[in-house]
Amino acid sequence: MSEYTQITVDDRDEIRVITLNRPDKLNAWTPTMNAELIDAFQDGNADPAIGAFVVTGAGRGFCAGADVSEVFKAQIEGDDAADDTASGSDSTTDDTPRRRVDWVSLMRSSKPVVAAINGASIGVGLTLVLSMDFLVAHPAAKLSARFVKMGVVPELASSHFLVQRCGWGNASDLALSGRTVLGDEALALGLVDEVADDVVEGAIRRAKSYAENAPASVQFAKQLLTENGTEPDLALVQRRELTALDQAYQTPEHHEAVAAFMERRAPKFR
Template sequence: MELKSTLYSVANGIATITLARPARMNAWTGRMHTEYRHSLEQAEADPAVRVVVVTGEGRAFCAGADMQALEGHAAKGGYDSGTTADIPTPGFGVRPEFDQNFAYHFGLTKPVIAALNGAAAGVGLVLACYADIRFAVPGAKLTTAHGRFNMPAEYGLSWLLPRIVGLARANDLLMSSRVFLTDEAYEMGLINRLVSKEDLMTEVMAYARQLADSVAPHSMAVTKRQIYVDQHRDVGSSVAEADRLLSEMVAEPDYKESVRAWLDKRKADWRWPGK
């Protein structure tokens, strides 16, 4: 696929997806969503990729839906996603709950880190919230935005946000659609780390590299799956599944390699899902 509104690159085991419509503050379009899914699909299929980083080009992460698209919805009298039936489906097929817009992130095997280089509104905030880890610059504006446009909370954010920041804080952000800053978001636990604009990508890449170097890839994939599947089941089922996985994974070559590397005080040479 020819990328027109995003950029995709892979270096040192890290895939970087950049929203690249800086003149429009990386406003979201159907084309951008299609390209984003395509890039995620490429990253999932590439055994050399261990971590995915998502960021924006220019002064914003993603300013939300493109206003021209919103005007088009009003003119048509209905919503049009701007995507086609053959849009890529990364993360699909794991659980029915995950086979939906943005919820497909929960079906991915590789961690996604959002590097918020600037403002994130509406679907831009949704995208950030579906990432597993969030870094951000101080003082950037965030908002759920939907309330001012007579829209519902978008893409499952009413399910996800209370699980990240708690019900009381989520109610405030969702019901008011108010603007808040990344500094406040950090205090409420929505942002994992605040980093200066100059150092953002350096720190994000260092963290991504740490994940790639210090965590076995199968362990990462299984742990991510446990985290999001466990949101849909009881603690007893979680324990039983963990016990089953433990029995399976200690029989794998990467477990033996991990033990040897630890004893030898060297970097492990993990092979899952195959080299």
């Protein structure tokens, strides 16, 4: 695992807790933070001991948006090192070639990811989490897709995920007004999935409920949800499911689950 400067990583048994760690800046997003997040996820996805992720923020905020001085100002001045958040890409500021990594594809192909939104989740601080699997927010957390207030537009496929999560009217209201909602209203809108006073512990409990299942089946389920969530062709939906089912039947996890059931014991998937 790499040494990080803007995030911390804490493996709690099978759950990797990733904390955005710029508390003096309310964990404002930077290209460096993005590169470190990508590395931490790729490392965890390659580690069979890790079953799921939790992402939270240090201090009072979750992520208060992009660091204006490091991102927007640099972009206006034509500094290529300030990668655009829309690409969700990793970048470097030396002579090393950039590695382009699609953040949304990473989240949808990753082991399960639960966000623990402990405070302000603004702009990219919100769109970073919309493609994750489950969102837990503090009642006092402030969430906003406030791109129109900065003269820009939603990114990281948030114009898709806002509609999927909140429906057309609520998604339109959030995107066109840029207004801020607190955790309880976010739950009512469908923007988050749970509200808890201790968001990290709530997120870890949820993540453990995913990590205890057969890893291959969890990945197949995520893939099917991603591909079929807005697919109108139900015949295609079922073909995809049958293909995944045929693959699942061949996995060691399926054989272990059947054996455990017959032997009246808990299965051992990891």
